[in-house]
Amino acid sequence: MGPLSAGVLQLLALVVALGLAYRPLGDYMARVYSSDRHLRVEKWIYKATGADPDTQMRWPAYVRAVLAFSLVGVLFLYLLQRVQGHLPGSLGFASIDPDQAFNTAASFVANTNWQSYYGEQAMGHVVQTGGLAVQNFVSAAVGMAVAVALVRGFARSRTGELGNFWSDLVRGTVRILLPISVLGALVLVACGAIQNFAGIHEVGQFLGGPQQWNGGAVASQEVIKELGTNGGGYFNANSAHPFENPTPFTNLFEIFLILVIPFALTRTFGRMVGSLKQGYAILGAMATIWVGFIALMWWTEFAHHGPAFQIAGGALEGKETRFGVGASSIFAVSTTLTSTGAVDSFHSSFTGLGGGITILGMQLGEIAPGGVGSGLYGMLIMAVIAVFIAGLMVGRTPEYLGKKIGTREIKLAACYILITPALVLVFTAFAMALPTPPHSMTNSGAHGFSEILYAYTSGANNNGSAFAGLNADTQWFNTTIGLAMLLGRFLPIVFVLALAGSLAQQRPVPVTAGTLRTEKPLFTGMLIGTLLIVSALTYFPALALGPLAEGLA
Amino acid sequence: MATSASGTARLLGAGLRALLVLTVICGVLYPLVVTGIAQGLLPHQANGSEISSGGRVVGSSLIGQRYDLPLKKGQDTPAPALKWFQPRPSNGLGENSVNTQYHLLLSGATNRAGDNKDLIAWVTDAKKAVVRDNSTATYQVRPSDVPADAVTSSGSGLDPDISPQYAQLQVHRIAERNHLPVARVEKLVADHTEGRQLGFMGEPRVNVLELNIALQDLAKG
Numbered sequence: 199m200g201p202l203s204a205g206v207l208q209l210l211a212l213v214v215a216l217g218l219a220y221r222p223l224g225d226y227m228a229r230v231y232s233s234d235r236h237l238r239v240e241k242w243i244y245k246a247t248g249a250d251p252d253t254q255m256r257w258p259a260y261v262r263a264v265l266a267f268s269l270v271g272v273l274f275l276y277l278l279q280r281v282q283g284h285l286p287g288s289l290g291f292a293s294i295d296p297d298q299a300f301n302t303a304a305s306f307v308a309n310t311n312w313q314s315y316y317g318e319q320a321m322g323h324v325v326q327t328g329g330l331a332v333q334n335f336v337s338a339a340v341g342m343a344v345a346v347a348l349v350r351g352f353a354r355s356r357t358g359e360l361g362n363f364w365s366d367l368v369r370g371t372v373r374i375l376l377p378i379s380v381l382g383a384l385v386l387v388a389c390g391a392i393q394n395f396a397g398i399h400e401v402g403q404f405l406g407g408p409q410q411w412n413g414g415a416v417a418s419q420e421v422i423k424e425l426g427t428n429g430g431g432y433f434n435a436n437s438a439h440p441f442e443n444p445t446p447f448t449n450l451f452e453i454f455l456i457l458v459i460p461f462a463l464t465r466t467f468g469r470m471v472g473s474l475k476q477g478y479a480i481l482g483a484m485a486t487i488w489v490g491f492i493a494l495m496w497w498t499e500f501a502h503h504g505p506a507f508q509i510a511g512g513a514l515e516g517k518e519t520r521f522g523v524g525a526s527s528i529f530a531v532s533t534t535l536t537s538t539g540a541v542d543s544f545h546s547s548f549t550g551l552g553g554g555i556t557i558l559g560m561q562l563g564e565i566a567p568g569g570v571g572s573g574l575y576g577m578l579i580m581a582v583i584a585v586f587i588a589g590l591m592v593g594r595t596p597e598y599l600g601k602k603i604g605t606r607e608i609k610l611a612a613c614y615i616l617i618t619p620a621l622v623l624v625f626t627a628f629a630m631a632l633p634t635p636p637h638s639m640t641n642s643g644a645h646g647f648s649e650i651l652y653a654y655t656s657g658a659n660n661n662g663s664a665f666a667g668l669n670a671d672t673q674w675f676n677t678t679i680g681l682a683m684l685l686g687r688f689l690p691i692v693f694v695l696a697l698a699g700s701l702a703q704q705r706p707v708p709v710t711a712g713t714l715r716t717e718k719p720l721f722t723g724m725l726i727g728t729l730l731i732v733s734a735l736t737y738f739p740a741l742a743l744g745p746l747a748e749g750l751a
Numbered sequence: 752m753a754t755s756a757s758g759t760a761r762l763l764g765a766g767l768r769a770l771l772v773l774t775v776i777c778g779v780l781y782p783l784v785v786t787g788i789a790q791g792l793l794p795h796q797a798n799g800s801e802i803s804s805g806g807r808v809v810g811s812s813l814i815g816q817r818y819d820l821p822l823k824k825g826q827d828t829p830a831p832a833l834k835w836f837q838p839r840p841s842n843g844l845g846e847n848s849v850n851t852q853y854h855l856l857l858s859g860a861t862n863r864a865g866d867n868k869d870l871i872a873w874v875t876d877a878k879k880a881v882v883r884d885n886s887t888a889t890y891q892v893r894p895s896d897v898p899a900d901a902v903t904s905s906g907s908g909l910d911p912d913i914s915p916q917y918a919q920l921q922v923h924r925i926a927e928r929n930h931l932p933v934a935r936v937e938k939l940v941a942d943h944t945e946g947r948q949l950g951f952m953g954e955p956r957v958n959v960l961e962l963n964i965a966l967q968d969l970a971k972g
Binding site for chain 1: 759762763764765766767768769770772773774776777778779781782784785786788789790793796797798799800801804807808809810811813814816817818819832835839843856857858859860861862863864865866867870871874875878895897898899900902903904905906907908909910911912913914947948949950951952953954956960963964
């Protein structure tokens with residue numbers, strides 16, 4: 199069997215596994231977010247927190263709670279890194295400098311997990327396990343909470359109530375993320391991922407002389423890193439490191455973990471709005487783009503254009519032998535079409551066009567299937583835009599799921615889709631125009647530009663992967679990428695919740711013969727078209743200067 | 752104003768308490784429970800899959816290492832010990848750059864693009880070296896025989912594996928340097944070639960450390 203056939207079989211295996219998980223997980227999540235009952239451990243948490251989980255929040259209250267919780271998260275993580283040098287269990291690592299500590303705190307709270315530090319050389323057990331991994335859980339739970347609030351906005355009428363943030367946060371963590379993580383972590387350990395609290399220690403080598411390792415709670419962090427579409431690696435090499443991702447099976451398992459919640463949330467959505475078909479239409483758009491991007495990636499990576507790859511006889515630079523080109527391509531597409539940013543192979547050493555596919559994947563807004571929660575709300579915003587465009591074409595007031603898309607709604611959706619490109623393009627332009635930032639590039643020419651375009655695309659879209667030749671540990675990059683991550687996460691969340699509030703207040707419009715049927719394949723096609731056109735028009739000039747120039751040279 | 756300020760303070764307080772409680776659950780209890788189970792049931796894997804040979808630990812079956820001659824005076828990088836099977840290049844492995852207290856293994860890739868001059872030079876040089884080192888009096892390696900993994904660095908820089916093609920390419924050299932029949936070494940490589948998991952996952956590979964341990968046993972015996 200050839201590598202491409204093996205790649206296709208791995209893709210099919212993933213599709214089957216995701217298909218099997220889709221119904222039970224999607225329905226389970228709908229029950230979790232709709233149930234009136236609290237588990238005993240949840241009651242205990244609410245008691246300790248002092249929050250009332252049964253008060254319904256309108257959108258401004260929901261926004262305030264999200265922002266307060268996230269602000270506290272940034273401050274806590276910042277302080278933890280700043281005092282690391284004085285904490286026990288820090289492996290002797292020094293405290294992190296202010297600019298890098300800000301960047302890392304913003305990064306993990308914004309579900310981005312951009313890393314300007316080297317994991318094995320900077321962060322001890324306390325910061326990794328007690329700080330970074332905690333945000334892996336809760337930032338993912340925040341994303342799901344916001345998505346569910348938007349879904350409630352569509353499902354409810356004549357009320358402004360969107361649910362209770364504290365309850366959504368705690369349930370997402372306790373009932374969804376934690377149980378899957380415990381099981382997943384043990385699967386990873388069984389296959390060879392490490393899980394210990396050993397300090398830095400020496401291990402003998404075949405020809406003498408030691409290798410130095412640091413131990414750590416790697417498997418437990420790895421699983422939530424993928425499941426919560428976070429992506430921040432314990433080690434610098436991320437999921438290419440054999441202790442994080444030891445075998446071809448764990449590689450597929452990690453891709454599965456990345457995709458399972460974002461895809462299944464479309465079922466949750468269908469359940470909660472009372473029409474599973476609406477969820478399938480969204481799922482169809484996500485899956486089509488995901489499969490299409492993988493096919494494109496295989497095409498360019500197996501063709502291995504580029505002088506160095508031609509001499510080598512294959513695009514294996516930055517790729518592990520055990521995964522090869524086929525599986526590495528699936529991982530690269532899955533991690534950039536979600537907000538994950540974990541890597542099992544290094545995107546900077548992909549072919550020119552392959553690198554471009556990873557950048558374009560993020561620039562679509564990470565909605566195919568996107569981050570946990572953020573993928574669903576991002577895709578629903580695009581659905582609103584698609585309905586609006588369709589409405590313009592036939593001259594009818596657009597409606598989606600029985601809600602009118604009026605001036606206020608379309609303004610909010612438009613703000614949502616403008617904010618990220620604005621951040622990406624403005625910051626990239628400044629970084630290129632200023633004298634110092636380009637010194638951080640490892641590669642020159644088009645690829646050097648791509649390193650910087652990639653950095654801000656990754657930051658503002660909350661992905662976290664990199665063309666890692668860029669030395670991002672400078673005050674400029676730490677600060678600006680930190681800001682891009684925070685603004686790229688929380689401004690869209692404000693718009694989404696405002697939209698949810700305004701939808702929830704409406705009375706439903708009855709379906710008539712003139713209503714656009716958003717549960718049909720025609721709409722799925724329209725949605726894909728809208729997405730590609732909006733993103734392509736926004737980013738084409740920048741892509742032409744970077745990956746297209748390199749790939750077509 | 753006063754009420755909104757106190758409302759904000761109350762909200763931040765609730766956020767802080769929620770964060771602390773969730774930190775205890777996700778940042779303390781969860782990793783401890785997983786570590787407890789892992790150390791109890793799967794201690795070998797949880798501690799890095801170490802392998803021993805001749806009564807001492809010689810590394811991990813998951814982490815690549817180098818098989819070099821001792822560094823000579825005036826050399827920047829040591830020459831490969833051609834008696835042993837050689838791993839992939841690891842040009843991405845950085846020097847200790849952040850922390851000065853320890854000399855840790857820093858994982859990472861080169862991050863060089865396909866049109867990068869360094870990478871073109873590294874690949875070209877590596878290819879020449881592979882052809883030169885592996886050609887023997889009776890066996891000439893052609894440049895087109897050299898597989899891509901033999902001349903490129905991996906993502907982690909710690910790749911424990913090479914492709915079966917690269918292992919087979921080294922057979923004649925290994926046989927000559929260890930005074931073994933070619934057929935015996937060929938069989939050794941075949942025995943240590945792992946196919947795709949379940950027939951379709953990943954790529955076929957040969958673990959270099961395990962192969963060299965077996966080679967050592969063979970040469971001794």
